[in-house]
Amino acid sequence: MTEGVSQTLARLDAFIARWHARLDAGAATVRITPGALDQPPGLHAACADAFVTGLGYQPIGGNWELLDAEAGVDGPRSARAALVEAFSRNMVFSREPWLGEADALAMAADFLACFDPDRLQIVTNRMYFGWNPITTASLEWAFVAFDDTAIALLLATDED
Numbered sequence: 001m002t003e004g005v006s007q008t009l010a011r012l013d014a015f016i017a018r019w020h021a022r023l024d025a026g027a028a029t030v031r032i033t034p035g036a037l038d039q040p041p042g043l044h045a046a047c048a049d050a051f052v053t054g055l056g057y058q059p060i061g062g063n064w065e066l067l068d069a070e071a072g073v074d075g076p077r078s079a080r081a082a083l084v085e086a087f088s089r090n091m092v093f094s095r096e097p098w099l100g101e102a103d104a105l106a107m108a109a110d111f112l113a114c115f116d117p118d119r120l121q122i123v124t125n126r127m128y129f130g131w132n133p134i135t136t137a138s139l140e141w142a143f144v145a146f147d148d149t150a151i152a153l154l155l156a157t158d159e160d
Contacts, residue, residue, distance in 0.1 A: 008150035009034055011114040019107050027090045027098040028139075028156040040148050044121045048144040051151050052134050057142075063132035064123035064144070069112055073105065079122045079143075083108035086126070086141040092158055111145065111154060119147035 012034040023030040033055055041047040044066050049059035071078035088104035090096040099107060112120065122145040125132045134142050137157035144153050 008115060008147065009036065012150065012152050015110050015114050019110065022099065022103075023087065023107070023156070027092075027096075028158055031155045031157075032152065033155075034150060034152040037146060037149055037151055041121065041146055041151075044123050047121075047146060047151070048123050051144060051146075052142070052153060055153065057134040057153075057155075060125055060132040060134060063127070064125060065127045067122045067124055069117070069120045069122050069145075079112060079145075080105060080108045082124050082126065083111065083143065086124075086143070086156060091139050091141070091156060111143075111152075114152065115145055115150070116147040121146055 016032050020030065020032055035051065045062050045064040048064045049061060053059050066077070067079035067082055068075055068077045069079045071080065073081045073084060075081070084101055084104040087099045087107060088097070088101045090098050112122070122143060125134055125140070125142040131140065133140055135155070135157055137159045139158040140156065142153065142155045144151065146152070
């Protein structure tokens with residue numbers, strides 16, 4: 001394992017230690033699954049599909065939406081905005097808070113900071129018209145983030 005891989009995986013482990021219990025507390029079941037990339041990633045959708053199918057989930061091909069990891073919360077296709085939308089409010093009862101906006105933004109920043117900012121790509125299975133499921137859950141929101149060395153799935157579902 002190269003130094004870059006081990007550093008990214010160490011940052012992901014620290015992210016999981018800091019956020020997993022809070023993310024998984026009540027509003028949804030959250031899985032955070034990191035992994036090393038054996039070779040540099042190719043097309044973002046192919047990389048995400050290869051990783052999630054290796055974990056036993058369904059591929060969705062070109063239906064992964066590429067997000068802008070550098071955009072602010074108000075930017076188009078902002079990764080931060082998508083992560084805040086996913087984790088600030090309860091998935092099932094959207095009027096109920098989950099992390100709240102400030103903490104969801106902090107969580108988003110921590111997640112994105114796990115990766116090399118010059119190489120980071122992040123995709124989601126949610127689009128403006130709905131979502132493309134990778135699980136059999138009735139509600140889910142998935143993010144796959146990766147750089148040249150490591151990858152992680154951040155998956156929230158309404159079932160165990």
